[in-house]
Amino acid sequence: MSLAISKVPVPVNEPVKSYAPGSPERASLQARLKELSASKIDMPLVIAGKDVRTGRLGQATMPHRHKHVLGDFHQGGATEVRSAIDAALRAQKDWAALPWEARASVFLKAADLLAGPYRDTLNAATMLGQSKTCHQAEIDSACELIDFFRFNVAFYEQLLREQPQSSPGMWNRLEHRPLEGFVFAVSPFNFTSIAGNLPTAPALCGNTVVWKPASTAVYSAHFLMQLFREAGLPDGVINLVSGSGGDVGDPVLNDPHLAGIHFTGSTKVFHQMWRTVGGNIDKYRGYPRLVGETGGKDFVIAHASADPVALATALIRGAFEYQGQKCSAASRAYIPSNLWPTVRDALAAQVEGIRMGDVADFSNFMGAVIDGASFRTQKAAIDEAKSASDAEILVGGTCDDREGWFVRPTVIVTKNPAYRTLCEELFGPVLTVHVYDEAKWLETLDLVDSTSPYALTGAVFAQDRYAIEQGLQRLRNAAGNFYINDKPTGAVVGQQPFGGARASGTNDKAGSILNLLRWISPRSIKETFVPATDYRYPFMG
Numbered sequence: 070m071s072l073a074i075s076k077v078p079v080p081v082n083e084p085v086k087s088y089a090p091g092s093p094e095r096a097s098l099q100a101r102l103k104e105l106s107a108s109k110i111d112m113p114l115v116i117a118g119k120d121v122r123t124g125r126l127g128q129a130t131m132p133h134r135h136k137h138v139l140g141d142f143h144q145g146g147a148t149e150v151r152s153a154i155d156a157a158l159r160a161q162k163d164w165a166a167l168p169w170e171a172r173a174s175v176f177l178k179a180a181d182l183l184a185g186p187y188r189d190t191l192n193a194a195t196m197l198g199q200s201k202t203c204h205q206a207e208i209d210s211a212c213e214l215i216d217f218f219r220f221n222v223a224f225y226e227q228l229l230r231e232q233p234q235s236s237p238g239m240w241n242r243l244e245h246r247p248l249e250g251f252v253f254a255v256s257p258f259n260f261t262s263i264a265g266n267l268p269t270a271p272a273l274c275g276n277t278v279v280w281k282p283a284s285t286a287v288y289s290a291h292f293l294m295q296l297f298r299e300a301g302l303p304d305g306v307i308n309l310v311s312g313s314g315g316d317v318g319d320p321v322l323n324d325p326h327l328a329g330i331h332f333t334g335s336t337k338v339f340h341q342m343w344r345t346v347g348g349n350i351d352k353y354r355g356y357p358r359l360v361g362e363t364g365g366k367d368f369v370i371a372h373a374s375a376d377p378v379a380l381a382t383a384l385i386r387g388a389f390e391y392q393g394q395k396c397s398a399a400s401r402a403y404i405p406s407n408l409w410p411t412v413r414d415a416l417a418a419q420v421e422g423i424r425m426g427d428v429a430d431f432s433n434f435m436g437a438v439i440d441g442a443s444f445r446t447q448k449a450a451i452d453e454a455k456s457a458s459d460a461e462i463l464v465g466g467t468c469d470d471r472e473g474w475f476v477r478p479t480v481i482v483t484k485n486p487a488y489r490t491l492c493e494e495l496f497g498p499v500l501t502v503h504v505y506d507e508a509k510w511l512e513t514l515d516l517v518d519s520t521s522p523y524a525l526t527g528a529v530f531a532q533d534r535y536a537i538e539q540g541l542q543r544l545r546n547a548a549g550n551f552y553i554n555d556k557p558t559g560a561v562v563g564q565q566p567f568g569g570a571r572a573s574g575t576n577d578k579a580g581s582i583l584n585l586l587r588w589i590s591p592r593s594i595k596e597t598f599v600p601a602t603d604y605r606y607p608f609m610g
């Protein structure tokens with residue numbers, strides 16, 4: 070029972086620590102990296118608050134030192150999915166019946182734990198298991214996830230305050246119920262914050278969850294689950310079931326109590342899930358909510374008036390930070406002929422100088438790509454460009470998998486506006502550039518709009534205000550997150566709500582009230598204070 074109309078703490082974005090040489094945060098993170106690297110852990114499933122060990126083991130390794138095993142993780146299948154769904158359904162009544170402030174407190178506590186004692190652990194786990202540099206880990210597993218927790222609580226309060234008008238003699242209310250059934254959260258490898266947000270956003274709204282993390286990010290997911298439990302999340306509210314996509318996904322999607330899917334990952338997998346849900350529609354008690362944030366082929370287009378130095382910097386950061394493994398990464402660029410000589414020389418010189426290697430060495434700007442499959446995808450595209458008649462490699466183009474899955478940051482230049490790597494997502498450190506005739510600005514905007522099926526992020530670089538406006542108008546549907554004179558990555562919770570349309574997803578904007586709307590099923594309540602006592606109306610005389 071709640072005896073107050075509470076106001077939640079006003080959220081403020083978590084400050085990003087610098088990890089500069091000599092800083093206390095650098096020393097403390099380095100110590101945690103050493104501790105975690107020196108131990109090998111066992112990672113069970115967590116169902117109804119209990120650790121579950123199946124003995125069907127997978128290995129979590131460091132992408133930049135792929136022979137180094139960080140731990141063994143247990144993999145679930147149909148039996149464990151059954152237990153997890155049952156646990157979620159059992160937990161739902163009590164969890165939903167808690168005062169909303171009690172649920173919110175769990176996630177506000179998680180935010181404070183992560184900002185404090187858990188910060189090094191989650192950052193170190195993300196660095197070691199997903200090969201992020203300290204800065205990339207800090208903006209993801211610390212700051213963005215802390216922001217998700219704090220801002221979502223504030224958005225939830227705002228949502229609960231959404232109430233209808235009441236005419237005289239009545240009181241109308243809107244009750245923001247959780248969905249009936251359980252939510253399936255399926256997270257990708259590349260952002261620990263997304264892995265943390267996908268199960269917790271529905272849980273905050275009173276739902277209970279079966280959560281399947283990516284097999285290549287089970288290591289940080291293991292520590293996230295510890296964080297949720299220490300924050301006071303009751304048993305059964307979020308049930309962690311690692312395993313292969315099909316082994317876990319198929320039984321979940323066949324369950325009549327499936328109430329929603331909170332997915333982030335590739336377009337291909339989301340299509341498959343949507344098809345399965347469509348085929349099962351007669352089985353379900355309701356219409357499962359399908360929220361999927363998927364792939365991208367994100368663009369940077371420069372106008373003849375753009376600042377070439379700022380443009381080159383945005384291309385390098387946008388394309389190569391975290392090895393290009395951000396759904397938002399700049400992976401195609403359209404450069405006007407007048408700027409190309411300057412931009413080309415800047416790219417060639419600076420990209421050549423990028424340091425890449427073990428992320429525990431803080432002088433590196435890049436680590437390795439996530440696994441052998443990604444390594445082979447990047448290498449195939451690079452080899453194809455080397456032998457293509459309509460493309461050439463400006464810089465990079467080498468790959469080395471002896472120690473880790475290392476792919477040098479690579480710039481491909483092509484005259485062919487339909488060249489494969491201008492259209493398809495590779496999800497690696499490969500940027501494809503198309504140089505256009507500076508007089509063909511408007512035609513090139515249309516080309517950008519029509520080249521790929523995705524519409525996630527994009528950036529326009531220009532000093533000319535008319536050109537900026539033309540970019541905004543003509544590319545209105547080409548990106549759900551649009552940047553002017555900035556790189557297309559690095560959205561901040563509460564500042565740039567994130568998501569795209571077309572083949573990039575349902576655009577339900579993670580880190581905003583719009584996302585939370587998908588996890589509630591409102592009930593309208595009308596109470597009449599003095600009900601009518603005569604069925605006849607005045608017009609009847």
Ligand SMILES: NC(=O)c1ccc[n+]([C@@H]2O[C@H](COP(=O)([O-])OP(=O)(O)OC[C@H]3O[C@@H](n4cnc5c(N)ncnc54)[C@H](O)[C@@H]3O)[C@@H](O)[C@H]2O)c1
Nearest residue numbers: 256257258282283314315318334335338362363364365396
């Ligand atoms: N739009 C966004 O906000 C956003 C953010 C991050 C990543 N992404 C996209 O994610 C992709 C990279 O991540 P990834 O390689 O982990 O993606 P992925 O699609 O390979 O995997 C995502 C998740 O789906 C699971 N999965 C696979 N098959 C399944 C099935 N049949 N049933 C249920 N679950 C299944 C995986 O195990 C994993 O947990 C890229 O395409 C990237 O653009 C998008």
Ligand SMILES: N[C@@H](CCC=O)C(=O)O
Nearest residue numbers: 395396397558559560567
């Ligand atoms: N929100 C992140 C991308 C998440 C996808 O991988 C960004 O804006 O760079």
